[in-house]
Amino acid sequence: MNKLQPQEDMEKEKTLLECFIKSDMDAREFKRAIAVRMTMAGQSYNEISKILGVS
Template identity: 50%
Template sequence: MHSHPEAKEFKRAIAVKMALQGEPYSKITKLLGINKSYITNWIQRFEAEGLDGIKLVVCQG
């Protein structure tokens, strides 16, 4: 079962916010069930593009 896109984006936003507030990555990964590399990637995208950087890209076809 796949989660809703909004839930994934919310998880990304929470991870970025926690990391930028100085929370240890180990705490974030445990709480959200994600890999440390995702946090680093999302922070870089957020810093480069703002909220648009952590939104899911929806392919229409």
């Protein structure tokens, strides 16, 4: 079994997330995906909730 290195795994997840964000989805799923991307970029939950207008 070829296990990906943590950095390679993270890059793969980022690519999948970007594809998901670009796909057609409802607003709740879009905000959820954006929140995940922002979390991966290091933003705090408090900051993300203010930007996206969610709790």
